[in-house]
Amino acid sequence: MKKTALFALLLLFTAVGIFSCQKDSGVDPAGSDATVDRKALLTQWADSLVKPGYQRFNDKMAVLKTKTTAFTAAPTPATLLDARQAWQTAYLEWQKVELFEFGPAESVSLRNHFNIYPADAAGINRNIITGTYDFEVATAIPQQGFPALDYLLNGVAMGDAAIVQQYVASAGHRRYLTDVVAKMDQTFGTVYSQWNSSYRDTFINNAGTDASSSLSRVINAYSLYFERYLRAGKVGIPAGTMTGTPRPEKIEAYYLKGTLPLQLATTAHATVQSFFNGRAGRPSLKSYLDALGAKDSRSGQSLTSIVNTQFGVSAQQLSSLGPDLFTTITARNADAVASYNEMQKAVRLIKVDMTSALGITVTYVDNDGD
Known part of the structure; x- marks a missing residue:
């Protein structure tokens, strides 16, 4: 009887040890798919x-x-x-x-x-x-x-x-x-x-998911950039979405004006989407999330599919503000507000659903008042 109890206890300790090693391996994000290599x-x-x-x-x-x-x-x-x-x-x-x-x-x-x-x-x-x-x-x-x-x-x-x-x-x-x-x-x-x-090696070897890890810092920087500096900075603030009063003088490249301000915004948006998808056959946010089986919290559909669909819609709406962003905000500001709103839809997908799927804590606070 004592031998049976000791054997059972030994099995319990062994199982706990195996679980702990798996949890700390640095390969299994958010306790999920062990095939994902951060x-x-x-x-x-x-x-x-x-x-x-x-x-x-x-x-x-x-x-x-x-x-x-x-x-x-x-x-x-x-x-x-x-x-x-x-x-x-x-x-x-x-x-x-x-x-x-x-x-x-x-x-x-x-x-x-x-x-x-x-x-x-x-x-x-x-x-x-x-x-x-x-x-x-x-x-x-x-x-x-x-x-x-x-x-x-x-x-x-x-x-x-x-x-x-x-x-x-x-x-x-x-x-x-x-x-x-x-x-x-x-x-x-x-x-x-x-x-x-030296930083390149420091970066790739810091492969955890805690707040100080490279993955956490990248994801937080990515989400913050899209939310505050692209969505709000390039479109929302000039369009007056936070104040109700358009401020076209707050656009990027205000003194040159012309086509450059929108070119800057569309280039930034394309960069955000490109970073998400990466190159075919190589590791990317998209392939990582797909390996985890990440889903949109509202529809239950593939998160990466929903994100890319929304990126496509927001890119199209942003491009429609051309050719002169200053003139558009001055003459038809409702279109600029619509562009901001389409990007806002992607914010939830990135800041909430994506970070949750990756097991990443959002460490920044958005204070634009919306």
Whole structure:
């Protein structure tokens, strides 16, 4: 009798030990499908998305630095157009990497240095006049990056001839433009170099699902970017969805206007969907969720199918706001609100259903008031 009881107890301890090992293995997300390999997914993101994306952006930044240097050395209509084109090209490329606000980018607050808009034109002018400024202080966030370059290359005067003359006459303007680009180059360089050295291995080896894991940081950055910086920042805030009053002056690339603001938004949206789906036959959020059998909480259908359907609808609605986003928000703002609403439908799928399926806790708080 005693031998039987001891044997039963031994079996119980063995079962508990096996369960504990499986739970801590780092391969079985959310206690579900043991065939899903998180490390393979992280490796795919690092080597096929983040590092190549950063390399392409680094190339565009190098051209931007060269062209703005040429403009400040010899301000002419031709060098202004070259600098402006390099800014537009780099700005579009930025949309493909801005969502990578985790790891080194999060550590240096890369987005704060690159793309918080609208630009603080009054603060920029004050900085130029005084010649004293510090890009690391909180008040300087909207006085730098791509929005500041938008003002400096397109908004300091009326018309290209007047802008050129402003730079010919003002050493302060030439210095400030140079310093803004130099700060962008230095800050991004820090992030880029870390990914090309030790951080890549740190990232892929941190394969758990806790709040400090790479997967959690990526998913939170992804969800936050879509919800706050794409849905709200690029469309909702200018359309006045939080206040009831349209504010078209809050669009991205406000001083240039034209087709660029919508190009930035549609590029960002396409990047979000591309990141979700990845490349056929390679690990991705889609393949991960499919392996887990993730379902839409309302319909019970495949979550990835529902997400992609909604992405398609929101992409189409966003594209309909063209060609000039400023004019659309001014003349037919209801269409911009409709675009925001379609993206909002995808927020629930990403922020609630996807994170639940992945066993990820949402660690950020959205405070846009909607």
